[in-house]
Amino acid sequence: MLREVISNDWFTVFLVLGLSFIVLCKFLFASRFNDFVTVIGNSKYLKIYARDQKFIDGFDALLFLNLIISVxxxxxxAYTSLVNPSEFDLTQFFKLIFGIGVLFLxxxxxxxxIGSIFEIDSLIDSYLFQKTTYKNYTGFILLPINCLLIYTISPTKHVIYACFILIVLINLLGFISTFKNHQKLLLNNLFYFILYLCALEIGPYLILFKLIKDFNA
Structure with missing residues (x-):
């Protein structure tokens, strides 16, 4: 028997919307999508499609839309289960989607x-492609996880933390892959790399944490 969850109808609408973006992505970019789903443990996707990346990429855009919905x-x-149990608020949820989307963009x-200012566009493009790939993969994995949390598994503290660890591991793999590919360049500019991590990798997630903390403010 399905677990009763407040506002399942709204969650279902957004889950179907996220699934629609993934289905459309597979329909329009079938070969690339098949390579994408095996990106963990297989560098084929990164090697092939890094050369063909564009500033606005339809494949990544569709997966990005699913990403912000799934996240x-x-x-x-996580917030309503661990911090402040409450009724589903559609306005607050739209604010969350908007905040996350704007933050990522x-x-x-x-x-x-920064890449243009320091004339390292090719390096930044390569880095962003790999990072975006793993972020989109996170959204891809979160879709079925969200389905389980809403309809089957109770989102207890341990379950939520386990999901957070999985998300961190996926993105850590992406970071390690990028670091290995540009190890020499990064080590030669270690100070700027650390500055970059603090400003553009750690900082935005602190902002996101603040956004979630003040969610009902």
């Missing part, structure tokens, strides 16, 4: 601006 649902579930644009 928003997961964070909403601003972060990417700032990184591209």
């Amino acid at each position: 928003s649902i997961f964070l909403y579930l 601003i972060k990417v644009l700032l990184e591209r601006l």
